[in-house]
Structure formats: C-alpha cells, structure tokens
Amino acid sequence: MTEPQQIENPGSKFSQVLDAAAKLPGVRINRASYLRTALKRHCTEEQIKRAVAESPAAAGIPLKLLNEIANTSISYETSKVTGLSALAGIPGGFAMIGTVPADLAQYMGHMLRISQKLAYIYGWPDLFAEDGDELDEATESMLILFVGVMFGVQIAQSGVTKVAAMIAANVAKKLPQQALTKGVLYPVVKKVAGYLGVNMTKKLFAGGLAKAIPVLGAVLSGGLTLGTFLPMSKRLQKHLASLDLTKPGHRAAEDEDVVDLVVIDDEPAEKVEAAER
Template sequence: MTETQEIDNAGSNFTQVLDAAAKLPGVRINRAIYLRTALKRHCTEEQIKTAIADSPAAAGIPLKVIAEVANTSIAYETSKVTGLSTLAGIPGGLAIIGTVPADLAQYMGHMLRIAQKLAYIHSWPDFFADADDEIDEATESMLILFVGVMFGVQIAQGGVAKVANMIAANVAKKLPQQALTQGIIYPIVKKVAGYLGVNMTKKLFASGIAKAIPVVGAVLSGGLTLGTFLPMSKRLQKHLASLELTKPGHRTEDAEIIDAEVIH
C-alpha cells in the first residue's frame, strides 16, 4: 500500500468515527436555542434576535461577551467530557455506531458539540439546519477542519480561515457547499482527515477495535481527557476569534453563496 493510499484509508476511518459521533443523541446543537441561552444574560432581546436571524457579529455583540460565552461553553463541555456523561445511553445500543468504539464516538461527540458552540457564538452559520439523519458532505468537511484545528493541524487553520473569508465575502448564511466538497477547500479537508486518521484511529482499526483497550483507555482516562479536551477547545476558540467573521458589526445579508474558486 502506498503512503497516499494509507493516508486516504486513515482519513476514511476518521470520517467514519466523526459520522458515528454526529449521529449520537445530544451531539447536534440547535443554533437558535444555544445562542438565546448563551446570550440572555449579556444582551438585549433585540440583540439576541439579530444574533439568531443573522449573527452575533451583525448584532454588534462585543468581543468581550463572545469570549465570556465561549469560555463558559468550554468549561461546561470539559466538565461533561471527563465523565462522558452527556452522551451516555445510546438508543439501540452499539448498533447505531457500527464498528466504531462507543467511548471513542462519545469523545468525538463532545468535540463536535464544543466545535458547534464555538462556531455559532463566533458568527458561523447553522451546520444542521435541516436536521436530517445523515450529515451532509459540506458539514462533514467543515467539522473535520474544526477538529483539525483542535488538534493543532496547521493546514486546518488555513482551511477554516478560507471558508470564513468565503462566507464573509459572499454575505451568506450557509456553508460554501462546492468549495468544501469538490472545490479548493476539499483537498485540504482530505489531508486533514488523513492526518487525524493516522494519529487518532489507525491503532484502533489495526487492532481489531475491541482489543485496543490501552489506546481507548488512555484517551478516556479522566485526567488525560481533561488535559487534552480543554487546550484543544481553547485552540479552536482562539483561531475563530481571530477571524474577520467574528468582528462586531460584520453583517451578512439574505444572499446565496457563490463558490469563489479564486479565493486563496
């Protein structure tokens, strides 16, 4: 097997874990409910309505408030992931996540929860607006990039920045579908997924999954979980806060995305 094939396979394995996690109950965050709950102590009703209908940036919410809300969300998810309590009790048992270890899927589920919360408070559009059973390709690609940022993958940061620029430039309320699934961002997504697959799931799949207890146990031990989840969440928070999309006063309008292949 060539190195390219090995990376592609690892990327496929990682995507399998991400997709399984996205199907777990409680993983998908309702953007409107989250923003209302997170902002009610800090903002006026008018600001909250604008944040939900448009974005927190368009509502002019100060960066100080954004940071405080983000920190609160990180603290909440970190406390939950340590015990893996929020996503416990999977309807239908392990059948729902197929060949992916339940603990690994739950850990990834918490990563996806905090990624969504941080994205929404930093003025990103809704990832699961249609609430379909299956995660669409653009959302899957975007979540892969977010997880890549959490793990410190440099090219993932560049990919997230490019998508943010597309959303800002095209005054859109949705992800750039074409760019994320077959355009200029997609090759970055594949590389990030491959990297994450090699580093996170290769041993699990190579060991027959069920026998990979030392790997799963190490990842999910309380102390190590706390020591990894918190800094990873902070890394994503810092990157999202640095993007122009987050700045107060940045507005989006009711316009469809135009996939700008020329944006670099």
C-alpha cells in the same frame, strides 16, 4: 476525477468516527436555541433576535463578551466529557456505531458539540440541516477542518480561515458547498482527514489505554480527557475568535481572492502544536 463521496483511507477511518459521533443523541446543537440560551443573561431581546438572524457580531455584542460566553461553553463541555457522559448511558445509543469504539465516538461527540457552540458564538451559520440523520458533504468537510484546528493542524487553520472569508464576503447563511466538497478546499479537507485518521487514536489513547477500556460503557481517564479536550477546545476558540466573522460589517476587498486555495505538493504541511496545560 471521481466525485468524492467519502474521504479515502486513512481519512475514511476518521470520517467513520465523525459520522458515528454525529448520530449520537444530543450531539447536534440547534444554533438558534443555543444562541438564545447563551446570550439571554447578557443581551437585550433585540440583540438576541439579530444575533440569531445574522450573527452575534452583527448584533453589536463585544468580542470580549463573546469570549466569556465561549469560555463558559468550553468549561461545560469539558466537565461533561471528563465525567460520565450522558451519551454513553442511553440504551441503544451505540447500536448505530458498528465497528467504531464507543468511547472514541463519545469523545468525538463532545468535540463536535463544542465545535458547533464556538462556531455559532463567533458568527458561523448553521452547520447541520434541520432534517435528516446523514451528514451532508459540506458539513462533514467543515467539521473535519474544525477538529483539525483542535489538533493543531496548520493546514486546517488555513482552510477554516478561507471558509470564514467566503462566508463574510458573501454574507452567506450557509457553508460554501461547492468549495468544500468538489472545489479548491477539498484537497485541504482530504489532507486533514488523512492526518487525523492516522494520528487521532494515538493521541487520545496513549500508552495502550484503549485496549484497557471496554468498548461499551467506557469512560476515558479524567486526567487524559482533561489534558486533551480543554487545550484543543481553547485552540479552536482562539482561531475562530481571530476571524473576520467576529467583525460586524466585514466585506472582503473586491480584489481579495477568497477561492483560490491550492495544495501545491504532497509533502506534510501539518505541524501539531505542543498541548497546552
């Protein structure tokens, strides 16, 4: 099999949007800085240091408090994406996007921001390398799974759960590169990307809204944005909060299979939940 350098069509269409959004100024969240800022009003300096070095759960921060912090981040990002995004106003900010509509890249940028914030609050390691503009394959695959969860794709939920189990079992400080790019999780990533490539634009731009919005300087309808971004963020929050990474000291059982995830047929496994309010 040829090594996957890019998710094939229609998944490649979604990957193009994701890659363009990830290059926008302000989209990448520094894990350490975010955790220090989010926790400083609620935790001791010692707790914050351990949360950064390990995870908030390992620092003994209660899940109830983590949920409150996550809700604050969701409210902040929802407010930004509903109003005029600062990303759209940066001169030259969309020069790198090419054929990806600017409003779609902008919206995706906010989805990536809240995905990172929620992941870090609920115990995930750094998603982006410190240096370099390009997404590595493992990070791209993980972000695809996170966005899939936001859209209610069930197979994406199982993929995220499996990655969390791998990280918890190995006390890893990085994503499982092999599993996400060439191993057992890659077929799941490919199916999720394909689903998103077909359905994302339809979901976000219902009623021909996309054609009515200019490509540059566009702002999505506040009502439509609020009605999609908020419930999708809540869906990802709920799933991440339920995983083993929120439980300090967790180890997978010795006989627990944390790598054998197989797609056994080509039938659609996705089911999109009805959007919350």
